[in-house]
Amino acid sequence: MFYETAKNDHGLPRDPFKAIVVPRPIGWLTSISAKGEINLAPYSFFNAVSEEPPMVMFSSGGRKDTISFIEETKEFVCNFANFALREAVSKTGMELPRGVNEMIEAGLEPVPSRLVRPPRVAASPCALECRLLQIVDLRDLDGATSQRYVVFGQVVGVYIDDRFIKDGRLDTAAMQPIARCGYNDYAVVDKVFPMARPRLARNFPKPEAAE
Ligand SMILES: Cc1cc2nc3c(=O)[nH]c(=O)nc-3n(C[C@H](O)[C@H](O)[C@H](O)COP(=O)(O)O)c2cc1C
Numbered sequence: 001m002f003y004e005t006a007k008n009d010h011g012l013p014r015d016p017f018k019a020i021v022v023p024r025p026i027g028w029l030t031s032i033s034a035k036g037e038i039n040l041a042p043y044s045f046f047n048a049v050s051e052e053p054p055m056v057m058f059s060s061g062g063r064k065d066t067i068s069f070i071e072e073t074k075e076f077v078c079n080f081a082n083f084a085l086r087e088a089v090s091k092t093g094m095e096l097p098r099g100v101n102e103m104i105e106a107g108l109e110p111v112p113s114r115l116v117r118p119p120r121v122a123a124s125p126c127a128l129e130c131r132l133l134q135i136v137d138l139r140d141l142d143g144a145t146s147q148r149y150v151v152f153g154q155v156v157g158v159y160i161d162d163r164f165i166k167d168g169r170l171d172t173a174a175m176q177p178i179a180r181c182g183y184n185d186y187a188v189v190d191k192v193f194p195m196a197r198p199r200l201a202r203n204f205p206k207p208e209a210a211e
Contacts, residue, residue, distance in 0.1 A: 019182020023189075026180055027058050028079040028089060030103070030110075030118040031069035038110070038119065039065045040092045040102040042081065044180035054155035056130060059138070062147050065098050067135070070151060074132040075116035079124035083176040083188045088123075115157040125164050125175045129157035 003010040010016060018024075027046030031039045043066070045059035056078055060067045070076050081089045092102040103110050103121065110119035113129045120127035130153035138148040164175050172192050179187045 014183065016182065018180075019185075022181040023179030023187040024181075026081050026089065026178065027056065028081045028092070028121065028124065029058065029066050030077040030079060030120060031066050032073050032075070032118045033069045033099075034072040037069070037099045038101045038103060039069050040079075040106070040108070040121065041066050042089050042093050046078070049152070054128070054158075055133065055152060056128060056155060057150055057152045059148055059150045063149065067149055067151060068098075070132055070153075071135065073117060075118055076130050076132070076151075076153060077113055077116060077118045077120050078128040078130060079121040080126040080175075081178050082125055083178055083190075085121075085123055086178055086186065089178070113157065114159075120159060125161045125177075126170075127159040128155045129159070130155050 001010065005017075008015060024044040025046055027043045029039075029041055029043055033039070041064070043058040043060070047057060049055050049057050058078075066076070088106040088108055091106040092108075094102075094105075096102060096105065103119075109122040111122045113120050113127070116129045116131065120129075133152040133154055136150045136152070138146045138150060140146050160170060164171050166174070173190050175189075177189050179189065181187050
């Protein structure tokens with residue numbers, strides 16, 4: 001099948017787009033308002049976008065509490081969710097009134113971060129402490145705002161639960177991270193396989209140095 005997104009003529013009961021771009025890692029974001037209110041919410045339009053320096057991004061559909069709080073205090077924490085935390089992730093995705101602390105609602109224990117003000121989720125196997133870089137108002141092909149805002153942050157501190165470090169490496173499968181698929185589906189990573197990057201079989205000529 002093929003469909004044009006402008007027409008959305010896929011003929012399916014639900015738009016399959018989010019079931020195609022899978023699995024999406026979940027940034028489970030803690031933020032704090034200027035008044036000190038704490039917020040926790042999952043964002044699956046989330047990813048790492050740079051290793052050196054480490055940078056992450058997430059996209060907010062509208063101006064939700066997370067983005068408002070980050071605009072106010074310029075910091076956030078990406079907690080990582082695993083299979084054991086799946087129900088809590090779902091609970092914190094509920095649209096609650098501004099100022100309601102989803103951490104408390106979901107029965108999660110906060111732990112102070114080292115370098116930023118928003119706390120991390122104690123039970124999360126990893127957390128990235130981030131400072132705001134920029135917020136991009138995404139425009140569509142007609143130049144109109146899509147009411148989607150992409151937040152970029154630089155990671156300034158990294159927490160890892162030592163239980164998941166084995167032989168000097170982070171044991172991803174043991175962490176059992178969860179990720180978002182389409183519809184109401186999630187995926188869990190409980191198995192990984194190694195594949196070495198192939199070496200060049202022959203020498204290619206070096207490209208001419210740019211003038
Ligand atoms: C697994 C999961 C992933 C989500 N991903 C996003 C996302 O990428 N962008 C978004 O705007 N909302 C996303 N949502 C919905 C928000 O989490 C929800 O609107 C939440 O109430 C926002 O909280 P806030 O207003 O406290 O920031 C997601 C929800 C769930 C459960």
